[in-house]
Amino acid sequence: MFIQTKKGLPFKHAGSVHAFDKEMAIQNARDLYTRRGEGRGMWVVPADAIVAVDPSDDESFFDPSNDKIYRHPTFYELPEGIKNM
Amino acid sequence: MERLDLSKFCIRLGDSCLIMAHRQSEMCSKGPFLEEDIAQTNLGLDLLGQAEALLIYAAKLEGKGRTADDLAYKRPERHYYNLLLTEQPNTDFAFVTVRQYFMSVYLVKVFEKLATVNDEVISGVAAKGLKELKYHLRHYKMWLVRLGDGTEESHQRMQTAVNELWMFVGELFEEDDNDRLMVEEGYKFSGAEMKSYWTDIVLSDIQEATLTVPESDYALTGSKKGIHTEYLGYMLTEMQYLQRAYPDAKW
Numbered sequence: 001m002f003i004q005t006k007k008g009l010p011f012k013h014a015g016s017v018h019a020f021d022k023e024m025a026i027q028n029a030r031d032l033y034t035r036r037g038e039g040r041g042m043w044v045v046p047a048d049a050i051v052a053v054d055p056s057d058d059e060s061f062f063d064p065s066n067d068k069i070y071r072h073p074t075f076y077e078l079p080e081g082i083k084n085m
Numbered sequence: 086m087e088r089l090d091l092s093k094f095c096i097r098l099g100d101s102c103l104i105m106a107h108r109q110s111e112m113c114s115k116g117p118f119l120e121e122d123i124a125q126t127n128l129g130l131d132l133l134g135q136a137e138a139l140l141i142y143a144a145k146l147e148g149k150g151r152t153a154d155d156l157a158y159k160r161p162e163r164h165y166y167n168l169l170l171t172e173q174p175n176t177d178f179a180f181v182t183v184r185q186y187f188m189s190v191y192l193v194k195v196f197e198k199l200a201t202v203n204d205e206v207i208s209g210v211a212a213k214g215l216k217e218l219k220y221h222l223r224h225y226k227m228w229l230v231r232l233g234d235g236t237e238e239s240h241q242r243m244q245t246a247v248n249e250l251w252m253f254v255g256e257l258f259e260e261d262d263n264d265r266l267m268v269e270e271g272y273k274f275s276g277a278e279m280k281s282y283w284t285d286i287v288l289s290d291i292q293e294a295t296l297t298v299p300e301s302d303y304a305l306t307g308s309k310k311g312i313h314t315e316y317l318g319y320m321l322t323e324m325q326y327l328q329r330a331y332p333d334a335k336w
Contacts, residue, residue, distance in 0.1 A: 031123050031124035
């Protein structure tokens with residue numbers, strides 16, 4: 001279950017729900033996760049449709065980037081007025 | 086000609102919302118699974134909010150110094166005016182579904198009309214409530230179809246609930262003099278209009294759920310005069326216990 005807090009922002013994972021089909025999934029997600037004004041957009045995706053990295057593969061997926069700080073745009077000054085980057 | 090009594094109208098509608106809210110609150114911790122349990126109490130809180138707003142306004146219009154809490158917790162059974170359908174017990178999940186579904190179809194129409202009236206309090210309460218009630222209708226229609234067109238047992242239970250609750254439907258379209266004045270002033274659909282709206286929607290959904298409605302149109306009524314089925318007294322005993330045991334308790 002993914003929530004978008006404002007139009008234009010990315011959807012973020014918020015949690016899980018149980019359901020038998022799409023309509024029940026979106027209703028259950030609404031009743032569990034959007035009761036307090038958390039968002040304006042919502043996706044619910046079946047867990048088996050998500051491809052995840054096996055934790056045992058962490059090293060080869062994530063570690064090679066550790067020594068490549070030049071990939072971060074930290075050497076640029078952000079222009080004023082940019083809010084979401 | 087009799088004068089229009091807006092306070093009475095608000096009390097009747099507020100009482101129906103309040104009693105529905107209480108029936109929903111009784112489902113807390115008894116839902117068939119966690120998500121639905123939370124949904125049930127959520128919907129109950131929506132109805133409680135609508136009841137509170139309507140009873141606050143009713144008390145103000147009445148002008149006798151009573152508060153919404155006085156109305157909710159200090160009236161005996163014979164001074165309650167909720168529709169008989171709303172007080173019918175949570176016999177099983179099928180009864181909860183059919184009762185709240187029938188009422189949701191009705192309340193969406195009631196609130197749609199109220200959202201257009203030239204009274205800021207009423208139209209404000211109705212506009213807010215309408216957003217909530219449209220979801221109630223969506224939620225209970227989903228269960229109506231899912232369980233009606235489900236297993237042999239779920240179908241049977243749903244059909245039983247429809248059969249047992251059907252005699253309380255006629256009261257939704259009943260009118261007394263005050264209702265007729267409210268219709269003239271544009272606060273309400275007439276009983277005939279409401280019956281036609283309600284029946285069209287319900288018959289189509291019932292058919293989708295592979296259920297049928299009883300042929301008899303016998304209707305048990307009485308709530309407009311404060312006459313209730315045996316169930317309301319038990320509900321009020323529980324609901325009003327704290328105020329009766331510790332009058333005006335503060336927390």
